[in-house]
Amino acid sequence: GESVGLHLPTLSVQEGDNSIINCAYSNSASDYFIWYKQESGKGPQFIIDIRSNMDKRQGQRVTVLLNKTVKHLSLQIAATQPGDSAVYFCAEGGKLIFGQGTELSVKP
Amino acid sequence: ETGVTQSPTHLIKTRGQQVTLRCSSQSGHNTVSWYQQALGQGPQFIFQYYREEENGRGNFPPRFSGLQFPNYSSELNVNALELDDSALYLCASSLWSGRTSEKLFFGSGTQLSVL
Numbered sequence: 503g504e505s506v507g508l509h510l511p512t513l514s515v516q517e518g519d520n521s522i523i524n525c526a527y528s529n530s531a532s533d534y535f536i537w538y539k540q541e542s543g544k545g546p547q548f549i550i551d552i553r554s555n556m557d558k559r560q561g562q563r564v565t566v567l568l569n570k571t572v573k574h575l576s577l578q579i580a581a582t583q584p585g586d587s588a589v590y591f592c593a594e595g596g597k598l599i600f601g602q603g604t605e606l607s608v609k610p
Numbered sequence: 611e612t613g614v615t616q617s618p619t620h621l622i623k624t625r626g627q628q629v630t631l632r633c634s635s636q637s638g639h640n641t642v643s644w645y646q647q648a649l650g651q652g653p654q655f656i657f658q659y660y661r662e663e664e665n666g667r668g669n670f671p672p673r674f675s676g677l678q679f680p681n682y683s684s685e686l687n688v689n690a691l692e693l694d695d696s697a698l699y700l701c702a703s704s705l706w707s708g709r710t711s712e713k714l715f716f717g718s719g720t721q722l723s724v725l
Contacts, residue, residue, distance in 0.1 A: 545700050545716035591652050600652035
């Protein structure tokens with residue numbers, strides 16, 4: 503069946519470093535992808551999205567890269583801060599399928 | 611804050627009981643989706659409502675049902691509660707044109723515990 507999965511369940515980075523969180527998807531027809539951040543006790547918070555007609559999209563300190571050839575997307579966070587500590591989910595927007603999440607920990 | 615509000619925030623029920631969870635969507639949004647999130651897992655899609663009709667359903671049994679009202683608010687009903695129904699239930703609203711997928715805005719969820 504279709505699935506969206508993250509490569510690593512946990513990621514630990516030093517404050518100020520760049521973070522890269524990866525995600526793979528199986529449905530080649532997927533045309534919309536979203537990254538969410540979820541802090542403890544809260545609902546997922548929208549970070550950035552990308553449509554399949556794009557390879558890259560940038561926001562404030564975040565960049566999403568989409569590689570349709572290998573069905574992979576990544577979230578890059580520049581100059582990671584302690585406030586970035588959370589669980590990050592990628593989701594395929596057409597059928598609303600979420601991956602398992604990567605827990606990002608930022609060491610001061 | 612997203613403007614999506616859910617009630618109650620916490621709820622304790624016993625096995626076999628029924629529960630109703632409520633969601634008010636963000637102003638201007640016409641679509642509501644419900645998700646179940648078990649501890650340590652990603653949200654699992656239950657169903658989506660658009661124009662008061664179910665517009666897609668995940669792999670959940672019929673005892674999970676929903677409603678969307680003319681003001682786009684929504685309810686999730688679960689009958690015959692089971693212990694495994696214990697989870698965080700998330701509501702998300704979006705503005706759907708009927709053609710392309712759009713971003714979802716989530717509420718903070720209702721934490722349901724079934725004893």
